[in-house]
Amino acid sequence: MVNVTINNKTIQVPEDYTILQAAETLNIKIPTLCHLDLHNIKMVNKVASCRACVVEVEGRRNLAPSCSTPVFEGMKIKTDSLRAIRARRTMVELLISDHPKDCLVCLKNGECELQSISHDLGVKQIRFEGEMSTYPVDMTSKAIYRDSSKCILCRRCETMCNDVQTVHALSGLDRGFGTVVGPAFHAPLNETVCTFCGQCVAVCPTGALVEVDNVPKVWRALEEKGKTVVVQVAPAVRVAIGELFGMEPGTVVTGKLVSALKNLGFDYVFDTDFAADLTIMEEAHEMIERIKENKNLPILTSCCPAWVKFFEHQFPDLLDIPSTCKSPHEMFGAVTKHYFAQKMGIPEKDMIVVSVMPCVAKKYEAERPELEFGGVKDVDIVITTRELGRMIKEAGINFNMLDDEEYDNPLGESTGAAVIFGTTGGVIEAALRTAAEMITGNELESVDFHAVRGLAGLREAQVQVGDLTLNIAVAHGLGNARTLLESIRRGESKYHAIEIMACPGGCIGGGGQPYHHGNLEILRQRAAGIYAIDENFTIRKSHENPAIQELYAKFLGEPGGELSHKLLHTSYFE
């Protein structure tokens, strides 16, 4: 421990602390912009590039960036001197002098950290005018819109992509005034190994990295004459969208969400959870077959599109182990257009399927050409939780005052097993609930597999199913996934099944969720909301969903059957 004095108060702090950490223990707020410390998920961005956190240190001529300056015994710091405050304001002014000032029409308006620090520091004018760095906007990706003119070189995206996701799609390019962060050789994003996980979007402080805005497409679809517009909502949206309307993270707003979607004019409001139950039927069947034949193990879950793109790029030698199941929202699209449409007498071409997802990679997934049946795309438009929030606000709907409404049927019926898909560990737990009963033929005493839950990046569990001991692993965050995949490649894996989600926390931490700035407490609250919904369900196993049983009886036949394979399964590409 060392003694430091901050603003005339002396405290003891660990010797590896920075000035910023020491100030936090005294509840002294020093403004920061580029700094982001998410050490729980191995992301610590300490590049000290913005200099918005400078403070005075006695005996030093220059101001010190508090985020990267270590403390020392006897250090005397002033965080609130006029010199420090003026310098911070000047730093932010300089950043804004090279920033497009189109805040009123920027997608990040109201949520931009540059905007709020400028407000908090009282920046009232920009005294520096001159050359601006301008770059072409990269619109090549279906998921992510990249406008480097708005980049403040904080390098958060790069740290996230390299250290947490281990994708290395972004790095600093060129030098001096021309410095920019982007893919090597200035390649367009869709020609790189980027997985479109959107975690860079989640930590970008400005509008440099945002989701591709599909809101106008949805408004147009809702207006189009002769179209039946069906919307489905992913599990993780219902415990997060309330945050956009001032509610606590984890508040369950399923009923209000359905009501809002009906108010917006969707013809049918259905639940991706229905298709999550369907996925379990197919995936548990596939898992059991592979275990029986002892081949292509461990089976890997395949519902996360960023994870799918990651293994296609990075592990092309292992393409025979992921489950062949399409993701739930794609299965939903296929079933809606080829079962529900027929049932209702609606021509497939007149049906538009919209997915509301916590994820930006789902936008890219929906455009993968193989995710179709008979020339008809499974899903037409994907919007994120944030985009739906914007639509609700644009329509003037008072979300907080809405009455609860129920999903439409039959594709709105689901179980507790389906909703837990939304948090890390949930897919494998749902699969275990069904696989265990399929294998033993006996009813489980408890459906709660606590061993696979939690927020540790890598988890493993042994689950006894009859005479069989199943070795299970769970990873979230692509760096953790890489660790597991490399052990499989080396032939060291002992697992039967592995669940992988690209985003820390799983879908609750998706790149399209309300900005959570990597705050694990917010993810914990959202996960608690998910498990609370599961506990309140009477039916908590996918194979007991009556609407799923009817779908197999009247249309699909058997899990893993011929029609299921055509409609609900897919293949992967190097």
Ligand code: HC0
């Ligand atoms: Fe997920 Fe999904 S659970 S990926 O995390 O599997 O996005 O919420 O919709 O499709 O169900 C996201 C969330 C989904 C899908 C489901 C899966």
Ligand code: SF4
């Ligand atoms: Fe990296 Fe994911 Fe961003 Fe792509 S979307 S650049 S993989 S963090």
